[in-house]
Amino acid sequence: MLDWGFKGIGMFGFKGGKKSASDPAGVVRVQAAEADGRDTEAKFHGPVSVLETLLDNAVEIPTSCGGMGTCGTCRIVIVESRGEVEERNEIELEMAEARCFSAEERLACQVQAQDGLKVRVLQED
Numbered sequence: 001m002l003d004w005g006f007k008g009i010g011m012f013g014f015k016g017g018k019k020s021a022s023d024p025a026g027v028v029r030v031q032a033a034e035a036d037g038r039d040t041e042a043k044f045h046g047p048v049s050v051l052e053t054l055l056d057n058a059v060e061i062p063t064s065c066g067g068m069g070t071c072g073t074c075r076i077v078i079v080e081s082r083g084e085v086e087e088r089n090e091i092e093l094e095m096a097e098a099r100c101f102s103a104e105e106r107l108a109c110q111v112q113a114q115d116g117l118k119v120r121v122l123q124e125d
Contacts, residue, residue: 026115028053031079044113050076051108054121061121067109072099074108075122082116 025045042057051074054061065071069091078085085106088096092110095101105122 024114026113028113028115029118030054030059031118031120039118048113049109050111050113050117050119053113054108059121061108062124063109065109069095069107069110072107073124075101075105076108076111076119077104077122078106078111079118079120080116081114081118083114085111085114085117 024047026043028042028044028050030040030042040057040059042053042059044053044056048056049067051061051063051067055063061076062073063071064073067074072095088106089110092107095107096105108119108121
């Protein structure tokens with residue numbers, strides 16, 4: 001039987017293809033922007049970006065380039081994490097320098113989701 005699963009770099013910068021039981025899974029918490037103060041939980045399964053996780057869970061986040069890292073609108077701040085969050089990649093470094101991001105600002109499309117990650121979505125100015 002032929003396997004037509006896409007194995008290249010996906011729309012959000014991570015390898016696509018079939019999901020398996022060994023793929024990472026968990027919950028990304030989104031810090032509340034509303035006055036009620038309740039965080040939103042965004043569940044994920046598989047190697048996906050924070051942007052994809054938020055969109056899949058109907059969390060509002062600005063984006064216009066489909067997760068390619070070219071628009072710079074899916075800005076987040078990582079509030080806390082259980083593990084190390086990877087450094088900015090080349091795409092994100094270019095955008096951060098061009099737009100004068102603070103050290104805490106990241107592009108949600110370039111950060112891989114991990115269980116226990118807590119982020120705050122930044123709105124466009």
